[in-house]
Amino acid sequence: MKFFVDTADIAEIRDLAATGLLDGVTTNPSLVAKTGRRFTDLVAEICDVVPGPVSAEVAATDFDTMLKEAHLLTRIADNVAVKVPLTPDGLKVCRSLTADGRMVNVTLCFSAAQAILAAKAGATFVSPFVGRLDDIGTDGMELIADIVAIYRQYPAFGTEVLVASVRHPMHVVEAARLGAQVATVPPAVLRQLFRHPLTDSGLDRFLDDWRKTGQTILPGAGDGR
Ligand code: G3P
Numbered sequence: 001m002k003f004f005v006d007t008a009d010i011a012e013i014r015d016l017a018a019t020g021l022l023d024g025v026t027t028n029p030s031l032v033a034k035t036g037r038r039f040t041d042l043v044a045e046i047c048d049v050v051p052g053p054v055s056a057e058v059a060a061t062d063f064d065t066m067l068k069e070a071h072l073l074t075r076i077a078d079n080v081a082v083k084v085p086l087t088p089d090g091l092k093v094c095r096s097l098t099a100d101g102r103m104v105n106v107t108l109c110f111s112a113a114q115a116i117l118a119a120k121a122g123a124t125f126v127s128p129f130v131g132r133l134d135d136i137g138t139d140g141m142e143l144i145a146d147i148v149a150i151y152r153q154y155p156a157f158g159t160e161v162l163v164a165s166v167r168h169p170m171h172v173v174e175a176a177r178l179g180a181q182v183a184t185v186p187p188a189v190l191r192q193l194f195r196h197p198l199t200d201s202g203l204d205r206f207l208d209d210w211r212k213t214g215q216t217i218l219p220g221a222g223d224g225r
Helices: 010-017 029-035 039-049 063-074 088-099 112-120 130-135 140-153 169-178 187-194 197-213
Strands: 002-006 024-026 054-057 080-085 103-109 125-128 160-163 182-185
Touching: 002 010, 002 187, 010 039, 010 187, 024 182, 029 039, 039 054, 039 063, 054 103, 063 080, 063 088, 080 088, 088 103, 088 112, 103 112, 112 125, 112 140, 125 140, 130 140, 130 169, 140 160, 140 169, 160 169, 169 182, 169 187, 182 187
Parallel strands: 002 024, 002 182, 024 054, 054 080, 080 103, 103 125, 125 160, 160 182
Antiparallel strands: none
16 A cells, blocks of 8 residues: 655655655645645655655646646656546546656545546546545545445556545555555654554563663663663
8 A cells, every 4th residue: 555645744745755654745735825835846846855656736627727737747747646626627637648648646536436437537546535525424435445346347447546635544544454555644644653552651661671681782872762
């Protein structure tokens, strides 16, 4: 399973990239707005830090303008994945870009029917928003199960399921259980994945006992605290 981080905060991206666990980045207009940065400069910087796919979303909604924006974005770096909305024009742009060998992330997917259309348009990734579906009282993970099952019937589709709008670690675990290829995870949730109270208390106990031995592993070092 691939982990993308869902943020446009370059400091967070650098920090998480250093873990070696990051396979890509997703941004959206709301995340970019929070940074106050110029979008194209930000995308260039993120693409330098993370070699995997970096999703950068178009801002227009009509085919011609979206395609022009997409071409400008793809010129920034080879690892830009153009993010387009799941609309008829968005899918036309998707088809045109993927025919040219570019990566496309079709976003704002809320139904299995939409995911089928994205795959037929040749999307590299489809982004179903699980958290926003949970927010309206439905089960976002049920949609992931449906899409994964449908795509398995048609190996020629080649579109990866990118679980988006992730709110907590169980969304990630369930996405993995279902066989989704990618989860894009906010930085705080990515960090939560590391944590378990028994890991913390277990480590404290080991360190206390180690200190009692009076030994050091490295010659001349302290006890590591
Ligand atoms: O980037 C798309 C998606 O992950 C947004 O998440 O939390 O705004 O629903 P959220």
